[in-house]
Amino acid sequence: MMKINIAQLKKELGSTQSFSFRTSAEELGLGKEQLILSERVLVEGLVTNKGIVFEVTGEINTRLKQCCSRCLEEMVTSLTAVFSEEYREVDCKESRDVLDSEIDYFKGDEIDITDLVRETLLLAEPIKPVCSETCRGLCPKCGVNLNVNTCGCNLVKTDPRLAVLEKLLSKD
16 A cells, blocks of 8 residues: 655645555556556655645556567556545535545545556556567568578559559569
């Protein structure tokens, strides 16, 4: 759990407090199928007392172990994700109908940012990671990795409606 103690911060409007955590995928509740982290996750940030709300901003740094979506080779990439969220202290007297769904709530002198960090990591994960922008991928016919070898497959696709014209050209 990543909890920030803000007891001192509550005393003065406009005051700030920095925080830093090292955590892991297991501590964040991320399974192997969701996100594979090759090392620990570093979370650093700042909490600001804005009166009614406390603003939590920061940055997450880690490395991901993934497969390239073109050539299927395993790769390790750096991931940096920024986050910003507002928290408000919930009063026991407030009903659930009054609570704003846009703001996160906390009780007491601690703000738990575990869910915020987990969601930020999941949203920042690349959908189609590639080992390099020049990755040539796999041959769609024989499956050879085109970054390593070449193949003799003819990858020119002819529109079936124009196949008759291609036959006319090949006679010359």
